[in-house]
Amino acid sequence: MAIEAIDVTPDPRILTVLGDIEFSPWQCLAELIDNAFDEFLSAGHAGGERPGVQISLPPKGSDLKSSEVWVVDNGRGMDLATLNNAIRAGWTSNNAHGALGLFGMGFNIATARLGQRTQVRTTRAGDPHWTLVTLDLPSLSTGNTYDVPVTYEPKDDLADHGTKVIISALRPERLALLQGHQAIRTKLGDVYSYLLREHEFDLTVNRRKVEPRRPCIWGEDRYVTRNGVDIRAVQRIDVTMGTMKACAVCGKWQAADHEVCVFCPNGGRLEIREQRIHGWIGIQRYLHSSDYGIDFLRNGRKILLRDHNIFDWVDPTGNEDPEKEYPVDNPRNEGRIVGEIHCDHVAVNYQKTAFEYDTREWKKVVRTVRGEAPLRPNIARRRGFEENRSPLALLFTGFRTDKPGLKYLIPGNGQTALRDKVTDWVDRFRKGDPAYQSDDIWYQAAEQHDKGLTIPTPREAGDVLDEMGLTEPPAGSGSTGTPGILSNDRPTGSTNGPSPTPAMSPGRPETVDERLSRYREAATLAPALGGKFDAAELGKADVTVYAADKAELVDPTGRSVAIFAHLTRAPRVEVYLARRHPMLTDFGVDLTELVQVILAEFLIARTPGARQPLITVLEKIKLRASNDRRITVDSLAKRSRDLLDRIRSLMLQEIKGSPTGYWEMLLPGETAEAERRFALERVSGGWEDAIDTGEFVHYVPASAIVRLIERRPDAFLDGRVFRRRFSTLTDETARALGLSRVTSLVNEIALMADHTPRLEVDELQRMRLSCDLVERELDAA
Numbered sequence: 001m002a003i004e005a006i007d008v009t010p011d012p013r014i015l016t017v018l019g020d021i022e023f024s025p026w027q028c029l030a031e032l033i034d035n036a037f038d039e040f041l042s043a044g045h046a047g048g049e050r051p052g053v054q055i056s057l058p059p060k061g062s063d064l065k066s067s068e069v070w071v072v073d074n075g076r077g078m079d080l081a082t083l084n085n086a087i088r089a090g091w092t093s094n095n096a097h098g099a100l101g102l103f104g105m106g107f108n109i110a111t112a113r114l115g116q117r118t119q120v121r122t123t124r125a126g127d128p129h130w131t132l133v134t135l136d137l138p139s140l141s142t143g144n145t146y147d148v149p150v151t152y153e154p155k156d157d158l159a160d161h162g163t164k165v166i167i168s169a170l171r172p173e174r175l176a177l178l179q180g181h182q183a184i185r186t187k188l189g190d191v192y193s194y195l196l197r198e199h200e201f202d203l204t205v206n207r208r209k210v211e212p213r214r215p216c217i218w219g220e221d222r223y224v225t226r227n228g229v230d231i232r233a234v235q236r237i238d239v240t241m242g243t244m245k246a247c248a249v250c251g252k253w254q255a256a257d258h259e260v261c262v263f264c265p266n267g268g269r270l271e272i273r274e275q276r277i278h279g280w281i282g283i284q285r286y287l288h289s290s291d292y293g294i295d296f297l298r299n300g301r302k303i304l305l306r307d308h309n310i311f312d313w314v315d316p317t318g319n320e321d322p323e324k325e326y327p328v329d330n331p332r333n334e335g336r337i338v339g340e341i342h343c344d345h346v347a348v349n350y351q352k353t354a355f356e357y358d359t360r361e362w363k364k365v366v367r368t369v370r371g372e373a374p375l376r377p378n379i380a381r382r383r384g385f386e387e388n389r390s391p392l393a394l395l396f397t398g399f400r401t402d403k404p405g406l407k408y409l410i411p412g413n414g415q416t417a418l419r420d421k422v423t424d425w426v427d428r429f430r431k432g433d434p435a436y437q438s439d440d441i442w443y444q445a446a447e448q449h450d451k452g453l454t455i456p457t458p459r460e461a462g463d464v465l466d467e468m469g470l471t472e473p474p475a476g477s478g479s480t481g482t483p484g485i486l487s488n489d490r491p492t493g494s495t496n497g498p499s500p501t502p503a504m505s506p507g508r509p510e511t512v513d514e515r516l517s518r519y520r521e522a523a524t525l526a527p528a529l530g531g532k533f534d535a536a537e538l539g540k541a542d543v544t545v546y547a548a549d550k551a552e553l554v555d556p557t558g559r560s561v562a563i564f565a566h567l568t569r570a571p572r573v574e575v576y577l578a579r580r581h582p583m584l585t586d587f588g589v590d591l592t593e594l595v596q597v598i599l600a601e602f603l604i605a606r607t608p609g610a611r612q613p614l615i616t617v618l619e620k621i622k623l624r625a626s627n628d629r630r631i632t633v634d635s636l637a638k639r640s641r642d643l644l645d646r647i648r649s650l651m652l653q654e655i656k657g658s659p660t661g662y663w664e665m666l667l668p669g670e671t672a673e674a675e676r677r678f679a680l681e682r683v684s685g686g687w688e689d690a691i692d693t694g695e696f697v698h699y700v701p702a703s704a705i706v707r708l709i710e711r712r713p714d715a716f717l718d719g720r721v722f723r724r725r726f727s728t729l730t731d732e733t734a735r736a737l738g739l740s741r742v743t744s745l746v747n748e749i750a751l752m753a754d755h756t757p758r759l760e761v762d763e764l765q766r767m768r769l770s771c772d773l774v775e776r777e778l779d780a781a
Contacts (some may be wrong), residue, residue: 004150023113025177026187027351029055029071031110032165033188033203034301035086036073037195041300043076051075052202058170059206060179067175069114069167077124077161080131080150087120087135112137114178116169121153125161129154185210194340195300215338216429217282218409218439224398231398233409234282235391237341239368241275246345273345275361277368281339281391283399283409285429285442286422292335294369296355297342303352306338310366310392313374325375329401331645337395341369378656378693403646403778405450411442412449413528413592415772416639420625421445421531445527512556516566519576523548529595530575534624535617538603538610541573545595551580563594565602573602596621631764633756639771640753646778647705647746648697650721655708659694665711670704702750706743713739722777745774 040051058067111118118135129152189210196212203210218233247261247268261268293306312322327335343365347356355362371390373380404412411418428436523546530543555564562581566574600617604610655662677699690696709716717726729735748770
């Protein structure tokens with residue numbers, strides 16, 4: 001084995017920064033991954049072996065003395081001169097623009113933070129040997145020389161190529177963190193999501209693939225309409241700011257007439273480069289209190305992950321503190337605007353966790369994404385700005401609230417936005433379930449929420465409410481115990497009788513599989529009723545519900561029933577129900593309850609030796625199921641407050657046309673209470689501004705909401721806030737009755753929201769129904 005030496009004396013500039021930088025274990029690994037990915041990007045990939053990095057970390061329970069970290073890539077490898085420079089702190093072969101590894105010290109910091117001994121093994125295709133260099137930090141720190149030995153080992157295969165970094169003598173405080181393999185995979189899959197998706201690089205940790213974190217967003221073909229303008233759920237951004245000169249050494253941008261870098265002592269190396277901002281921002285398929293925001297990338301690596309600061313309006317004069325603009329219309333403070341914005345020309349800090357925010361380049365990125373004006377149109381006008389037409393402002397206008405249905409692209413169950421089920425759908429999306437990769441299931445749930453009609457309930461001829469003009473609902477609405485969960489998209493003229501069954505071939509009866517296939521093809525999928533259910537020791541079930549437009553169904557045993565469950569492949573269960581069965585049309589059975597009962601019965605029947613009564617199994621399912629239908633005091637009080645917040649936000653759209661007029665309708669006690677609430681809750685702005693803009697409606701007591709509706713029903717009914725008709729009715733009694741139906745419902749939920757009374761179960765059921773009816777009034781508007 002031949003031995004020689006190389007000089008790894010640090011560059012002087014490293015001394016000013018090394019002591020200030022702290023890297024977490026995943027960041028240390030990322031620095032080594034950056035070097036490999038830079039190599040892959042510069043070498044190109046024209047078929048053959050797929051570029052990849054394999055990371056090996058010590059397992060849990062491993063001994064500190066024998067634990068090592070391996071980072072292996074299949075890049076082109078290095079010659080001795082390149083290797084010498086690569087491990088000398090402060091030197092970099094990378095251009096300051098266009099590479100992931102930027103500062104020439106990532107290797108040294110990363111390896112030193114993990115352990116005290118690092119061996120680098122590298123070879124190129126055709127080389128007869130591996131080149132080995134070992135950095136022993138204790139020896140280097142106590143010696144008078146930075147010469148390290150170089151050794152060579154023969155190769156078994158001349159075609160081998162790549163680099164191996166082996167770190168040993170690990171720091172004790174790092175070992176436990178390095179043993180969290182899945183957490184490291186998740187983080188790396190997030191940071192390198194774009195490169196793993198678009199360039200198809202392989203990255204593994206302890207032989208398990210690092211999966212890129214894919215954005216769970218609505219399709220680019222989805223859109224909502226505001227003021228006659230279609231706003232797509234995904235906004236593409238591609239803006240070239242022009243070309244300028246940039247120093248390839250320090251990264252600073254310079255004036256076009258400069259010949260040398262004014263920041264580098266040796267004049268640097270100026271190049272003409274393009275400044276381009278590109279990517280997309282869009283709407284996530286779910287709301288979350290923290291899992292939203294925009295990712296900002298440099299050369300394919302995420303620098304800012306789910307950044308929320310982009311949603312703050314910053315006064316260009318610098319006279320005011322940043323003001324949060326999103327999310328502000330959501331009582332839970334949850335958002336769903338996400339995105340990936342590439343800004344390769346903007347400088348980053350040494351840790352690659354932030355951009356240099358004071359540079360002109362970063363400020364141009366912010367202006368491109370969100371504009372200079374506030375996102376909120378009224379606030380923008382008050383501050384003297386033109387309307388904000390930036391991509392972020394468009395999404396804000398189209399998707400700022402959390403109202404379920406297609407109007408805002410939020411799945412619902414007929415009463416509220418789906419939450420627990422959507423969480424389950426997102427989990428399936430993340431796990432790669434093919435059925436949940438597209439947004440179809442989300443869209444179906446939003447669409448079915450709007451349609452409203454679950455069970456056909458035709459009225460008798462001469463119904464008094466029909467005669468008074470009070471029952472003309474919007475298309476698709478109706479009366480049922482579970483409104484909106486299923487849709488009725490059959491042709492006009494269908495009857496309440498059983499649907500005709502297609503004739504079978506003579507001489508051959510229909511098989512069970514054929515019958516179920518026929519049911520599925522003609523049925524409506526009901527995502528809000530299905531999902532994952534857990535009956536403890538009786539097992540779990542992944543339920544899909546199909547609602548057939550029939551008066552009865554034939555189960556696999558040949559019995560005529562209203563509903564039945566069928567096991568396809570454990571734990572997948574299909575539930576079929578007949579929408580027109582008398583048990584549903586005549587008795588108004590709650591469909592959520594019905595599905596859970598039939599599932600409990602099914603699980604008991606399929607479990608050998610099960611002796612638990614049906615009610616016990618049903619209780620277990622309910623305790624582990626979605627909380628959407630609970631009727632506890634706390635859950636209904638929260639739902640009532642959420643509904644009142646929605647009503648206030650919708651009323652504001654009408655009130656802002658004449659805020660002072662509406663303000664003067666309030667009683668002195670109501671205005672005083674509103675001001676007290678404002679003082680407690682508001683973080684910025686003045687009370688007079690709230691009155692002038694109509695924002696006071698967010699702070700008035702619930703009694704004032706009812707008063708405003710009663711004083712100006714023409715402004716809040718007729719589909720403006722509530723769907724109930726008013727202005728088109730000519731009979732005064734009909735008008736009064738329609739108005740009282742709305743105000744009585746609002747009074748009900750106001751009582752629950754403001755006072756949280758202790759109610760009996762039957763009263764709580766009535767309160768849930770009141771919430772359902774208010775929801776229907778709002779959703780149809």
